[in-house]
């Protein structure tokens with residue numbers, strides 16, 4: 001059993017590139033209506049949205065640095081006006097390894113902004129709506145398995161974000177909204193994997209050897225898109241790749 005994605009309204013954060021963009025395209029192909037959030041790369045986000053509308057889908061790009069409360073308020077007003085309601089919020093945007101960010105940024109983005117965005121969207125999420133939180137195995141399992149020093153602050157901030165959302169499962173349930181988490185191993189060809197490999201040369205090859213093979217952006221995005229429609233208990237986690245991480 002799965003939920004019919006047609007005409008479901010979806011806001012995907014960080015959808016101007018990578019996994020978010022690929023998830024947007026897949027969900028649009030399945031008939032969902034997509035709001036493509038981005039932080040600053042307007043041209044890239046417009047290309048993703050135009051690619052979808054040119055193929056007969058329904059999408060638009062909406063700018064907001066999700067750590068900026070005023071920008072989030074403006075974005076949620078736009079999405080609410082355009083869609084009327086929000087059936088699915090995909091919390092995909094993530095960061096903390098960028099150059100020139102202050103030491104508190106990872107936690108502000110990966111925990112505080114995720115919770116604040118949920119709170120901003122809830123007023124127009126109807127019963128039956130869903131939140132999908134996207135994370136990495138290195139973050140999800142950070143308390144059980146050591147990760148690379150360069151990624152540890154980000155991993156801990158993303159785990160803190162996941163925990164903060166899980167703490168809200170009861171409150172969400174009262175509103176008929178559920179939470180599904182998608183956790184993935186290092187993804188082949190992404191900027192994050194490249195940055196990690198630069199910080200710790202050989203990191204990609206080491207993961208490839210440990211896991212057998214690395215998942216591609218398209219394969220991971222397919223699982224994120226599936227998370228929007230599967231029947232699942234609130235709090236369910238979908239694991240993608242990295243079999244050596246799993247119990």
Ligand SMILES: NC(=O)c1ccc[n+]([C@@H]2O[C@H](COP(=O)([O-])OP(=O)(O)OC[C@H]3O[C@@H](n4cnc5c(N)ncnc54)[C@H](OP(=O)(O)O)[C@@H]3O)[C@@H](O)[C@H]2O)c1
Nearest residue numbers: 014016018019039040041065066093094136184187190192
């Ligand atoms: N890459 C991996 O190996 C891997 C593995 C497992 C899980 N994941 C998870 O998959 C998700 C996506 O990863 P990715 O590698 O595709 O990311 P990415 O290539 O780094 O893309 C980040 C996206 O987030 C946006 N963004 C960054 N900061 C933002 C902010 N403050 N406000 C709004 N948007 C912001 C960017 O927008 P702009 O382009 O406008 O800056 C961009 O669209 C993350 O949750 C990550 O933890 C990734």
